[in-house]
Amino acid sequence: MYLLGIDVGTSGVKALLISDKGEFTAESLHTYPLLSPNPGWFEQNPDDWWDAAVKSIRDILAKAAVEPGQIAGIGLSGQYHGSVLLGKDNGILRPAILWNDQRTQLQSDRIIERAGSENLLRLACTGGAPYFTACKLEWVRDNEPDVYERVCKLILPKDYVRFKLTGVIATDVSDASGTLFLDVPNRCWSEELVGLIGAKKTILPGLFESPVVSGTVTPEAARATGLPSGIPVAGGAGDQASAAIGNGIVDEGIVTYSIGTSGVIYAATDSPRSDPGGRANTFCHAVPGRWCLLACINAAAGSLQWFQEKLADAERAEAEQTGRNVYELLMDMAASVSPGSDRLLFVPYLSGERHPHTDTNARGVFFGLHMGHGRDHMLRAVLEGVAYAFKDCLEVMRELGVSIHEIRATGGGAKSDLWLGIQANVSNEPIYTMAADEGGAAYGAALLGGVCASVFGSVREACDKLVRTARSLKPDRDKVDIYDRLFRFYRTLYPLFRESYKDLQSL
Numbered sequence: 001m002y003l004l005g006i007d008v009g010t011s012g013v014k015a016l017l018i019s020d021k022g023e024f025t026a027e028s029l030h031t032y033p034l035l036s037p038n039p040g041w042f043e044q045n046p047d048d049w050w051d052a053a054v055k056s057i058r059d060i061l062a063k064a065a066v067e068p069g070q071i072a073g074i075g076l077s078g079q080y081h082g083s084v085l086l087g088k089d090n091g092i093l094r095p096a097i098l099w100n101d102q103r104t105q106l107q108s109d110r111i112i113e114r115a116g117s118e119n120l121l122r123l124a125c126t127g128g129a130p131y132f133t134a135c136k137l138e139w140v141r142d143n144e145p146d147v148y149e150r151v152c153k154l155i156l157p158k159d160y161v162r163f164k165l166t167g168v169i170a171t172d173v174s175d176a177s178g179t180l181f182l183d184v185p186n187r188c189w190s191e192e193l194v195g196l197i198g199a200k201k202t203i204l205p206g207l208f209e210s211p212v213v214s215g216t217v218t219p220e221a222a223r224a225t226g227l228p229s230g231i232p233v234a235g236g237a238g239d240q241a242s243a244a245i246g247n248g249i250v251d252e253g254i255v256t257y258s259i260g261t262s263g264v265i266y267a268a269t270d271s272p273r274s275d276p277g278g279r280a281n282t283f284c285h286a287v288p289g290r291w292c293l294l295a296c297i298n299a300a301a302g303s304l305q306w307f308q309e310k311l312a313d314a315e316r317a318e319a320e321q322t323g324r325n326v327y328e329l330l331m332d333m334a335a336s337v338s339p340g341s342d343r344l345l346f347v348p349y350l351s352g353e354r355h356p357h358t359d360t361n362a363r364g365v366f367f368g369l370h371m372g373h374g375r376d377h378m379l380r381a382v383l384e385g386v387a388y389a390f391k392d393c394l395e396v397m398r399e400l401g402v403s404i405h406e407i408r409a410t411g412g413g414a415k416s417d418l419w420l421g422i423q424a425n426v427s428n429e430p431i432y433t434m435a436a437d438e439g440g441a442a443y444g445a446a447l448l449g450g451v452c453a454s455v456f457g458s459v460r461e462a463c464d465k466l467v468r469t470a471r472s473l474k475p476d477r478d479k480v481d482i483y484d485r486l487f488r489f490y491r492t493l494y495p496l497f498r499e500s501y502k503d504l505q506s507l
Contacts, residue, residue, distance in 0.1 A: 134181060
C-alpha cells in the first residue's frame, strides 16, 4: 500500500510516493516561472501548478514499480497566503498573488484600522500584517474592481490542485489560518471578521481538518494524471504545518528549525497562544485539536548563500579545482574561528525581517569589526547570527508559555555539523536531524493522506510509526555560556537600529 504527497511550492510542485512503512518509492519535481510584473510584486498562474502536478504524478507512476491502484490516499501541501480568485464556472480571474508579494502595506493598514487590532487578535490570533490573504483581496478591490466584482471563490495555492483533482472547492484549517478570515481558536470561518474586513462571505471555500477526506479523484483527473479515480484526498495543510507533521511535531515540547533560504521555527501548542506584538504567528496545526506558533526568518541559509556569492571567490575557485563542495570549504574556514567570532556579531536582516520584528526596512549589520577580523571571522559570525535570530524567535515562544525540550532541524543548513553545533549551543537544546529530511512538506502531506485513507488511525499514529530522528548534537556547557552572553547583547541591536533603518530608506 502506498501514499502520495503533493507539495505546491513557490518554485515547483513536488510529488512524493512512499510506502505505508515510510519508505521512499519515487519522487518528482516540476518547476514553473515566478512572475514579477512590478518591483516587489510576485505572482504565479494557478494552471502552471496543475500542469506541474500532472507531470510530477505521471513521472512517479512511471518511475515506481507500483500499480496505481495500490495508492491508498493523497495528501496536499502548499505555500501559505496566496490568493487564487475564481469567477463564474470556477475560471481563474487573474494570476495568484503570492505570500512574498510586497504591494499590500496600505491595504494591511486599512484592514487593521477598519477591523481593529483587538478584534484581529481575539479572532485571528494576530494583529495583522501585509502578507495575509485578505490584504491581497483588498488590493484587488482597490486596484482591479472589475476583477473583484467577478470573484466567486477565494482559495489557496494547494487548493487549486485539489479542485483539479477532486472538483471540490475547499481548504483546510492550517492554511486558512493565514487568510485573516478564520476564527483560529474555534477553527471555523469568522462571520465577524468577514464583516469587519468588508469581504463577501460567499467567496470562502469549504473548510476541513487536515487529515479528513475532502474529496476523491475524479474520472477527469484520473485521465490527466494516470491515477485511478476514487482515491481519497485529505484536507492537507500549509507547507510548514505539513513539514511539521513529517518531522513528528504533534505535541508541545518539540519544535522544528527549518534552515532553508529562509528559516522557520514551528512549535505545536495545546491551545491557541497569540502574541499581541506580532512576534510570531498563531495558526491551527494540521493535527486536530492542536495549534502552533510559527516564526519566519527571511534570510537563514540565504545569509550563508550571500556570503558565498559575494565574499568567497577564493573558495569557489578552490572548489572548481579540487571538486569539493564550496560550502564544505566554507565550513572548514568557519571552524577555524573560536566561538563568538572574537566578539563580532552579524544581524541577518539582508531581506528585511519578518519575526520577531516585522520590518521591511531592516538590513544586515556586522557589529564590532576591528582590524584583527578577517573573512573567517565574518563567516562564522554569519552562522552565529542566524542562530541568534532563531533563538530570538524561540525565546518569544517560551515567553508565551511554550515548553521546549528538543529541536528537530531540517533543510540545507541542517547538513552541516558545525552549524548544527552552533545552533545547539546557542539554543541550549539538543538538535536532532531527521531520517526522512529529504521528503519535506510532501512527506507530511503523504502521512495526512494515509490518515484520510484509514491506513493510520490518527496523525499521532502515523508519526509514531513512520517518523524517525537520525542523529543528535548536544549543547556544550562552556560554549553555551559564551553564546548566552553574546545573544543577550545581540537582542539589544535591533532596538538600537530600528529608527536608523527607517531613516536610511528615506535618504
